[in-house]
Each structure stands twice: as C-alpha cells, then as structure tokens.
Amino acid sequence: CILSGSWKNELGSNMTISAVNADGGFTGSYHTAVTASDKRIQLSPLKGSQKHTSQRKQPTFGFTVSWTFSNSITVFVGQCFVDDKQKETLKTMWLLREEVGSRGADWKATRVGTNVFTRNK
Ligand code: BTN
Numbered sequence: 578c579i580l581s582g583s584w585k586n587e588l589g590s591n592m593t594i595s596a597v598n599a600d601g602g603f604t605g606s607y608h609t610a611v612t613a614s615d616k617r618i619q620l621s622p623l624k625g626s627q628k629h630t631s632q633r634k635q636p637t638f639g640f641t642v643s644w645t646f647s648n649s650i651t652v653f654v655g656q657c658f659v660d661d662k663q664k665e666t667l668k669t670m671w672l673l674r675e676e677v678g679s680r681g682a683d684w685k686a687t688r689v690g691t692n693v694f695t696r697n698k
Pocket of ligand 1: 586588590609610611612613614644647648649651671673690692
C-alpha cells in the first residue's frame with residue numbers, strides 16, 4: 578500500500594501526497610470539502626511521516642494539515658490497507674483544534690472524527 582498519490586474521502590475532500598522519502602517523511606496538499614470556520618476554503622499544506630518506509634505492506638502513518646484559511650490545525654493518524662483486489666484505503670482518525678478566545682472555552686476547542694480515503698483514479 579503506497580501513500581503517494583491523489584486521494585478522496587467520504588466528505589469529498591481531496592489530498593495529494595508526494596513521494597515518501599527514505600526517512601518516511603512526506604509532504605502534500607489538502608483541499609477540504611467542508612469547514613467549521615466561516616472562511617473561504619483554500620488549498621492547505623500537509624506534512625507527515627510513514628512508519629518503516631516500504632518495509633511493511635500496510636503501513637501506519639500520521640500527518641498534520643496546517644489550514645491556511647483558518648486558525649485551526651488538524652492531525653490525522655491512520656493505516657494504509659490493501660485488499661485482495663489490490664484496492665487501497667486509508668483508514669484515519671483526526672483531531673481538529675480550533676483557536677478559542679480564552680481558557681474557559683478550551684472545552685469546546687477540539688473535534689474528533691474518522692475519514693476513509695480511496696485513491697483517485
Ligand atoms: C477549518 O474548518 O478550520 C479547517 C478545515 C477543517 C476540515 C476538517 S479536517 C477533518 C475533516 N476531514 C476533512 O476532509 N475535512 C474536515
């Protein structure tokens with residue numbers, strides 16, 4: 578299962594991941610289909626790492642998306658799975674942290690969810 582390439586999730590968000598380097602590092606870009614902000618969506622950079630580059634068939638990985646159009650940040654963790662028909666899916670969980678105005682508002686600053694990505698053909 579190869580992380581590099583173009584992926585889409587069930588929300589309609591698209592991301593492109595570059596080649597994974599020898600240390601497992603990768604970069605890419607993320608175009609979200611939805612936003613919790615009131616801003617206009619813009620393409621945002623992502624940075625991540627994959628475990629045990631090319632040594633494992635179904636590697637784990639994590640990446641951070643630093644949204645260019647809001648004050649929030651999202652981290653994703655997941656695993657790349659490949660089925661018996663060689664179809665690849667990225668099963669992920671994410672945490673979205675938004676900026677709040679005070680410590681008293683900290684309780685509502687983090688969202689959690691899951692996303693499943695399939696490769697764009
Ligand atoms: C924001 O709303 O401040 C930035 C965009 C957040 C989009 C989130 S990240 C988790 C979930 N998966 C997506 O593809 N988009 C949303």
